[in-house]
Amino acid sequence: MEEVVEWLHTPRGDGLPKVLKCDFCPTELEGLITVFATATGPVNFVVTFCNCSDGIVPFELANILMGERLKLRRLDVDKWRLVRCPNERDEAVWAAWEAEAAGNFDAHEGPENE
Known part of the structure; x- marks a missing residue:
């Protein structure tokens, strides 16, 4: 997992x-x-994160120094989304990025099946 954390933070x-x-x-x-x-x-x-639900609790944290937030939220029974983004962000742009990210992984929707 260390490699994943390092990659995410590059x-x-x-x-x-x-x-x-x-x-x-x-x-x-x-x-x-x-x-x-x-x-x-x-x-x-x-x-x-897919295929998980046990022991996970939604949260939202702020890093005042960096002007960022880290938010974990439940999408459905066993799917969660973790987002690190600026506190001051364009909500419409980020909603589109999150939808695009979700679409890239959906077997029934997304660019590859349109």
């Missing part, structure tokens, strides 16, 4: 958020929270 050159889908429960959420709380540079990502 910014893309184009400013877009990194996108990741994990088919397992995030047992290392504390590691992501620690890196977020001690961050010295901004980074954005959208991570979807």
Whole structure:
């Protein structure tokens, strides 16, 4: 999981958020929270966790120094989304990025099946 955390916290050159889908429960959420709380540079990502529900609680944290937030929310019974983004963000743009990220992983929808 360390490699995944390191990859997520390496910014893309184009400013877009990194996108990741994990088919397992995030047992290392504390590691992501620690890196977020001690961050010295901004980074954005959208991570979807599938096939998990036990012991996970939604949360939203703020890093005042970096002007960012980290939010975990439930999408359905066994699917969760973790988003790291600026506190001040264009909600319409981010909604589109999150929808695009979800569409890229949906077997019945998305660009590859249109």
